Amino acid sequence: MVIFKTARPLTAFLADARAASGPIGFVPTMGALHEGHLSLIRQSKAATGLTVCSIFVNPTQFNNADDLKHYPVTIESDIEMLIGAGCDVLFLPPVAEVYPAGHEKLRYDLGALEAVLEGAYRPGHFQGVCEVVDRLLEIVEPDHLFMGQKDFQQCLVIGRLLDLTNRAGRTALHVEPTLREKDGLAMSSRNRRLTPADRAKAIRMSQVLVGIRDRFASTPPRTLEQTAITELTEAGFKVDYVSISNRHTLLPLEPGDPAAVALVAASLGPVRLIDNLVLDSSAPTAG
Numbered sequence: 001m002v003i004f005k006t007a008r009p010l011t012a013f014l015a016d017a018r019a020a021s022g023p024i025g026f027v028p029t030m031g032a033l034h035e036g037h038l039s040l041i042r043q044s045k046a047a048t049g050l051t052v053c054s055i056f057v058n059p060t061q062f063n064n065a066d067d068l069k070h071y072p073v074t075i076e077s078d079i080e081m082l083i084g085a086g087c088d089v090l091f092l093p094p095v096a097e098v099y100p101a102g103h104e105k106l107r108y109d110l111g112a113l114e115a116v117l118e119g120a121y122r123p124g125h126f127q128g129v130c131e132v133v134d135r136l137l138e139i140v141e142p143d144h145l146f147m148g149q150k151d152f153q154q155c156l157v158i159g160r161l162l163d164l165t166n167r168a169g170r171t172a173l174h175v176e177p178t179l180r181e182k183d184g185l186a187m188s189s190r191n192r193r194l195t196p197a198d199r200a201k202a203i204r205m206s207q208v209l210v211g212i213r214d215r216f217a218s219t220p221p222r223t224l225e226q227t228a229i230t231e232l233t234e235a236g237f238k239v240d241y242v243s244i245s246n247r248h249t250l251l252p253l254e255p256g257d258p259a260a261v262a263l264v265a266a267s268l269g270p271v272r273l274i275d276n277l278v279l280d281s282s283a284p285t286a287g
Contacts, residue, residue: 001082001183002090004090004091004092004095005091005092005094007091007139008127014052018049018117021049022049022050023048025045025050025051025052025142025145025146026044026137026140026145027049027051027052028056028132028136029053029054029055029056029123029132030156031055031057031072031074031075031078032192033055033071033074033078034187034189034191036178038178040146040147041085041146042194045084045249050065051088052091052092052142053089053091054090055090056091059073059127059128060099060127060132061125061129061132063106063122063125066243066270067100067145067272070193071189072192077172091139098136105131106134108125108127108164112251113126114126115244116239116243118274120151120267121240121241125208125222126154126157128212129154130161133158134165136173137165137167137221142260145158145162148177148178149175149177149178149278150186150275151256152261153263155175159173168173172183178276184203186206189272190273194268198236198269201235201236202230204231204237205232205237205266206275208228208232208242208264209228209262209264209277212242212262212279213262213277216279221253221260224243224244228264229260236268236269238268241264241265242262243262245260246259246281247258247260260279261277261282262276262280262281263275269270
């Protein structure tokens with residue numbers, strides 16, 4: 001695996017590699033890698049000629065300074081994991097390389113996507129996500145972009161970004177199913193911050209989503225949401241939202257609309273977790 005810390009030599013390397021190897025796949029991450037990330041690397045390896053991973057803890061998408069401060073940094077083990085997964089290239093830039101002097105901060109027209117759910121609870125978050133992904137796409141120029149369904153709303157936002165920047169025809173977005181621990185907890189870098197007691201409670205989140213799916217055909221969405229909030233609260237969570245939404249717009253689901261996804265965000269102590277489950281069996285992912 002070749003490691004680059006600056007953009008210009010990476011871009012030059014990839015220009016030559018594309019001619020020799022064919023399509024380039026890209027997996028952007030913030031590090032603290034786990035099996036979910038590695039599954040994206042393997043998907044890219046299977047579909048493209050060369051796979052690039054980036055590790056960059058993006059400061060512009062954190063609206064909570066403590067969250068940024070406590071985000072886990074595990075570069076050495078991350079590199080070992082990427083080598084084991086067969087990743088071809090790692091981009092490991094400092095902040096000044098991603099946002100150099102003169103970098104123009106843009107405003108992305110995300111519409112209602114940035115006003116609901118995560119957008120409502122984390123103001124400015126998705127503008128920061130778009131800013132960094134826009135910049136990384138400019139550097140890597142991938143043919144294929146791989147992301148995980150656990151960040152469902154983020155995947156929709158990135159799809160919108162590709163349209164806004166006229167990249168949709170050049171970069172295909174692949175949204176891969178959420179990987180879970182054996183007990184059902186969605187894999188996340190944040191899980192390692194859970195205390196043993198909270199880790200035991202955390203599985204309730206995925207159980208509640210399965211309960212929503214099982215009762216979806218027979219129970220009104222708002223009833224399912226309220227029941228889920230009660231169940232999570234009783235399990236010790238501080239709940240931000242449980243929402244059964246249209247999976248394309250994330251607006252509240254209208255009666256008779258089959259394009260449904262259930263999304264949840266809740267905290268155990270200082271650790272905020274998110275998860276989702278698509279309720280429309282014809283659409284296994286967000287893409």
